[in-house]
Amino acid sequence: SAKAARKNSYHYYTKALRDQALKRMGLLSDLRTAIDEGQLFIEYQPIVDIQTKSIVKAEALIRWHHPSRGRIAPDEFIGIAEEFGLISEISNWVFAQVCTKVKRWRRHFGQFLQISVNTSPKQYADSDTCITHWLQYLLDTNTPANAIVLEITENLLMEGDDRISEKLFQFRQAGIDIALDDFGTGYSSISYLKKYPTDLIKIDRSFVNSMTEVSNDKVLCEAIIVMAKKLGISVVAEGIETKEQHYILSQMGCDFGQGYLYSRPVDAESFEGLLIAQHRQTATP
Numbered sequence: 001s002a003k004a005a006r007k008n009s010y011h012y013y014t015k016a017l018r019d020q021a022l023k024r025m026g027l028l029s030d031l032r033t034a035i036d037e038g039q040l041f042i043e044y045q046p047i048v049d050i051q052t053k054s055i056v057k058a059e060a061l062i063r064w065h066h067p068s069r070g071r072i073a074p075d076e077f078i079g080i081a082e083e084f085g086l087i088s089e090i091s092n093w094v095f096a097q098v099c100t101k102v103k104r105w106r107r108h109f110g111q112f113l114q115i116s117v118n119t120s121p122k123q124y125a126d127s128d129t130c131i132t133h134w135l136q137y138l139l140d141t142n143t144p145a146n147a148i149v150l151e152i153t154e155n156l157l158m159e160g161d162d163r164i165s166e167k168l169f170q171f172r173q174a175g176i177d178i179a180l181d182d183f184g185t186g187y188s189s190i191s192y193l194k195k196y197p198t199d200l201i202k203i204d205r206s207f208v209n210s211m212t213e214v215s216n217d218k219v220l221c222e223a224i225i226v227m228a229k230k231l232g233i234s235v236v237a238e239g240i241e242t243k244e245q246h247y248i249l250s251q252m253g254c255d256f257g258q259g260y261l262y263s264r265p266v267d268a269e270s271f272e273g274l275l276i277a278q279h280r281q282t283a284t285p
């Protein structure tokens with residue numbers, strides 16, 4: 001009967017919710033030890049100059065290798081870390097790793113290289129967050145500020161907090177680049193450009209993905225690129241998987257590309273291998 005079905009689906013619904021809550025609690029307690037036990041690591045995904053296809057940047061992406069569950073995607077645990085106050089500790093760790101690596105890679109492969117770090121809304125919320133300490137950390141460790149890009153997502157900016165824009169201006173003044181991540185997926189992407197300092201726009205991969213099938217998405221990509229150019233902002237297209245997407249975006253004048261076509265995210269050692277290979281290529285004509 002309909003009533004029984006309703007009851008069943010209700011039952012199913014609450015059970016699913018309960019299972020999900022239990023899973024989250026489990027992950028939370030495991031996450032607390034993950035840092036100390038070295039289960040977290042970082043992969044770097046190359047970002048290429050779209051005209052030459054050479055690697056000029058990379059995005060640092062956190063990974064968790066759980067002892068029994070295996071690999072857990074950041075989308076599954078970053079939210080938990082944010083909610084339960086672990087995000088600062090995790091972010092500090094990521095930031096420190098990135099500083100160490102980028103110094104090394106710049107020394108060996110060129111001063112142009114930049115590594116971008118994802119940041120969470122919570123990190124900007126108070127006046128004394130870890131983000132505030134990052135500038136001091138750069139000084140203490142002798143890391144050039146212009147080697148770092150901070151990625152922020154629109155949902156962060158939706159909070160419309162003046163302290164956030166104040167902080168972003170402060171970072172930018174110190175030489176850090178600011179990138180708007182997942183651009184185009186928020187409610188008022190364009191108004192953020194008016195309010196916040198932006199060096200780089202990352203076109204969300206959902207636009208790039210459907211660009212060759214949905215003509216509107218192609219138009220939107222092009223419009224974003226044209227607009228960015230006029231504003232003096234560089235553009236990264238995310239999630240490039242096919243040569244066709246690469247070709248169209250390069251024709252549109254997009255500056256940088258990131259996606260499986262060039263490389264999947266790889267561990268630090270493999271990323272260094274890519275830099276070495278590229279360095280050799282340019283050194284021997």
Ligand code: C2E
Binds near residue numbers: 062091260261
């Ligand atoms: P994001 O910042 O937008 O990162 C890009 C995501 O797209 C990454 O997923 C990357 O692996 C994936 N990707 C790159 N190229 C392609 C492609 O060609 N095709 C497809 N299908 N996917 C591609 P990932 O590593 O699972 O990260 C997911 C999200 O987790 C990130 O989205 C970011 O918002 C968050 N995240 C990752 N690391 C950190 C971190 O250290 N701190 C914070 N706060 N968030 C992080």
Ligand code: MG
Binds near residue numbers: 059118151181
């Ligand atoms: Mg990102």
Ligand code: MG
Binds near residue numbers: 205238
């Ligand atoms: Mg993104």
Ligand code: MG
Binds near residue numbers: 153181182
């Ligand atoms: Mg994202």
